[in-house]
Amino acid sequence: MELDKHYNPKAVEDKWYGYWMDKGYFDSKPDEREPYTIVIPPPNVTGVLHMGHMLNNTIQDVLIRKARMEGKNACWVPGTDHASIATEAKVVKMLADQGIMKKDLSRETFLNHAWDWKNKYGGIILEQLKKLGASCDWKRTRFTMEDDLNAAVNDVFVQLFNDGLIYRGTKMVNWDPVGKTTLSDEEVIFKENNSQLYFVTYPFTEETLASGVEGKGLTVATTRPETIMGDVAICVHPEDERYKHLVGKTISVPVIGRVIPIISDDYIDIEFGTGCLKVTPAHDENDYRIGEKYHLEAIDVLTEDGKIHERAGAYIGLDRFACRKQIAKDLEEMGLLQKTEQIKNTVGHSERTDAVIEKRISTQWFVNMQTFLNRHPQVLSSVMNDEIKFYPPKFKNVYKHWMENIKDWNISRQLWWGHRIPAWYNPEGQFVVAENVEKALEQFKKDKPETRIEDLHQDEDVLDTWFSSWLWPISVFDGFKDPKNKDIQYYYPTNDLVTAPEILFFWVARMIMAGYAFNGKLPFRNVYFTGIVRDKLRRKMSKSLGNSPDPLDLIEKYGADGVRMGMLLSSPAGNDILFDESQVEQGRNFCNKIWNAYRLVSGWQVVADTEIDAKILEGNQLSIQWFDMRFKKAVNAIHEDFTAYKLSEALMGVYKLIWDDFCSWYLEMIKPEYGQPIAAQTLATVQADFDRLLALLHPFMPFISEELHTALHNGNPDKPMIVSEYPAFTQNIDEVWDGALSIVTELRTLRNSKGISPKEAFEVLIKTEHSDRYKPWEPIVSKLANISQFKYNQERPEKAISALIGTDEMYIPFAEKIDETLEKKKLEEELNYLRGFLKSVDSKLSNEKFVANAKPDVIEKERQKKADAEEKIHKLIQTLGQ
RNA sequence: GGGAGCUUAGCUCAGCUGGUUCAGAGCAUCUGCCUUACAAGCAGAGGGUCACUGGUUCGAACCCAGUAGCUCCCACCA
Secondary structure: OOOOOOOOOHHHHHHHHHHHHHHOOOOOOOOOOOEEEEEOOOOEOOOOOOHHHHHHHHHHHHHHHHHHHOOOEEEEEOEEEOOHHHHHHHHHHHHHHOOOOHHHOOHHHHHHHHHHHHHHHOOHHHHHHHHHOOOOOHHHOEEOOOHHHHHHHHHHHHHHHHOOOEEEEEEEEEEEOOOOEEEOHHHEEEEEEEEEEEEEEEEEOHHHHHOOOOOOEEEEEEOOHHHHHHOOEEEEOOOOOOOHHHOOOEEEOOOOOOEEEEEEOOOOOOOOOOOEEEEOOOOOHHHHHHHHHOOOOOOOOEOOOOEEOHHHOOOOOOEHHHHHHHHHHHHHHOOOEEEEEEEEEEEEEEOOOOOEOEEEEEEEEEEOHHHHHHHOOHHHHHHHOOOOEEEOOOHHHHHHHHHHOOOOEEOEEOOOOOOEOOEEEOOOOOEEEOOOHHHHHHHHHHHOOOOOHHHOEEOOOEEOOHHHHOOHHHHOOOOOOOOOOHHHHHHOOEEEEEEOHHHHHHHHHHHHHHHHHHHOOOOEEEEEEOOOEEOOOOOEOOOOOOOOOOHHHHHHHHOHHHHHHHHHOOOOOOOOEEOOHHHHHHHHHHHHHHHHHHHHHHOOOEEOHHHOOHHHHHHHHHHHHHHHHHHHHHHHHHHHHHHOOOHHHHHHHHHHHHHHHHHHHHHHHHOOOOOOOEEHHHHHHHHHHHHHHHHHHOOOOHHHHHHHHHHHOOOOOOOOHHHOOOOOOOOOOOOOOOOOHHHHHHHHHHHHHHOOOOOOOEEEEEEOOOHHHHHHHHHHHHHHHOEEEEEEOOOOOOOEEEEEEOOEEEEEEOOOOOOHHHHHHHHHHHHHHHHHHHHHHHHHHOOHHHHHHOOHHHHHHHHHHHHHHHHHHHHHHHHHOO
């Protein structure tokens, strides 16, 4: 059957993915083999595949497929994350679009809607991963909010609470007025902002004026005039000569006229603004601290959605930003706004909703991280001493810094979609922490036997999503439910984690904590940090910019293998990848190249070896040995690249091996004359070589390699490629001399530069002591360079072009079109170069300090260079007749 | 404000513990080819003061110091 000139991925991909699934090649069960485990960074359950996922999961698939082929028991556990805040936001919006407000719904009804949504859209992303070829063990698919994982979360919460590591406390936390929930510090993104600095005058009270104070009042500089209704003091520096005498006096808050004291504290920066600070303990962390120190009231003037609260006494119900403008205007009219200045400051935004974060005092649940770390020092040490390796290692520093400055982790969220906090309250407001309500009741009954189950109510809040994600490497193997089960014993610790640096703190660090705290072991041994996928202008890919291609469209257009190669081509660990469709084109072109190599090989007519000319057979034999050497060398380099997690270089190694060594050289060497048959034995070897190339390629490009592997075995291979053996590292490789191949290059260059047709044959004269080395190459070189005859050690003809092959001389008699002076010039240039080279080597060798200080093998190398150069110079001089 | 990292060809990146006259790869570019596997291809070619300045050394892209530019992370300055 005639094969198409172009590889057609569509005809191939679904077929093989279905086949692998049917045969269960992705499945893993504990056995006697060495395990190799990866847990997927679970994407948001309602998410859609984007380029970042493509990169991340391609890398994981490369690693897992290679391990599988190396005979390890490869297990890649997939799953999704419930993504509390993101999913809830989506559901709220979806309901709002239908005219349903969350506040009108009961918790139960809302959750029903959310589960409906999850069941409808959840897991689409996993289906998309299949298109990419991801070889996950789908039977193990987990979801962070399924019952077993909820139980794990509850277990851990109770355990940490009982260990004194979780506490309920009233502190200043981050508040997202759009999501209407608190956030951890990590969920707040600080962005530089051009703000207005308002200079607002607070008038002195009559009492103060009566005490003989001069002036009208004090001017403070603030970026947040809308919070002045929450002011409880004006603070100055105790040493500030301008204000010293005012400390202890009173002053009144503009607009509302509340009387507040003037206090002093050395926290104040005399230089900043006017040196007076308005103290608003409810809305600023530093103010909160000052408030606590001087026992000042904290007046929260904002509602949970960022509007002015009625206790503010003015502007009630106005949005905080509208209020800022309004109050500035009003103050100006009152003559209390002195001026405004532009100022650059950083403003916290919610990672999910992008809302400007408010600092707010509230009662939340926290994990005491410092104590946690004190109890588990391996969390830091294991990374620092490379028990857990980071690729690239620069992230070790970042990790260390975070660990050393760790703060308590606010884990409660005012949301419904998530793991509900396992704490129960009695009507008196006392609480206990327990796995479930029954156990909570038991606890209450110890002190209050009369407590009834219907008196108890569970905490309304849910937990931070990461409070379930940090358990992922353990919980996916049911390590909490049944810590002695086979899976957890066998698969944990996992091997590699592939993830983005953005979630180093959110997730990676906390998984390491959870690993040591709840299993006593590290969760993984290597962490590969991917970069951010950007467009070629270095802009981050985003929906709003519209610069992110749809991965599924790309797969449709170029094939999954092409897309995988495109993703991998330029992405060393930790580097951003500048995605350009041309890279995917390169991937597709590569597929096409391989496809055509197959077309060539599959079209050859076979005859018995005896029917082939002996010289050709010998040439083929040599070609085969030569390729074997090239193959083994490349495989070794690829193994080293993998060891260092240099996947793009490993892929480049495969690419060059296939394209250059295999297609451009080897197949051309072996290829019979047009219409001529090939020896059966030779063909069998070429096919075997092709097959092991495909094995090498398979982790990167699973579909085409499986397809052609099968085709090479006439549809019936012993094993499919996915479980074939991966080419192993070779300790000692037999060198095959291939200097004769430079004759080919030499002649091609000659023809190119002189415009001579490849059809014009040449004879070649070689001056060498090793004609035996050249002889076996004669049939090969003749074919590739169209050579009529090889002659050895004859006089140089009058008119000839000469070149050096190593230290041997080569002449191509070439009477007509040759430019003698040009040729001479070329040789002289080479001679000059060699003389310079020799000089530099000589100067090294005659330098006593060099000989004294350099390592012996370096000196030996230099001596060899010297000898080589001298010989070459000698020959060139002869040639030039000088 | 603190910390980390980067700067090598037009682009994206390799260059290990200093040692070939050391400057390399892929892509892009240029030249010539529809040669019966592949024009999504073949064969060639050009292209770089290794950011800058100084130092250490027999020897520096590599080590040290400083300068400039870029990137990222952390941080409560109103």
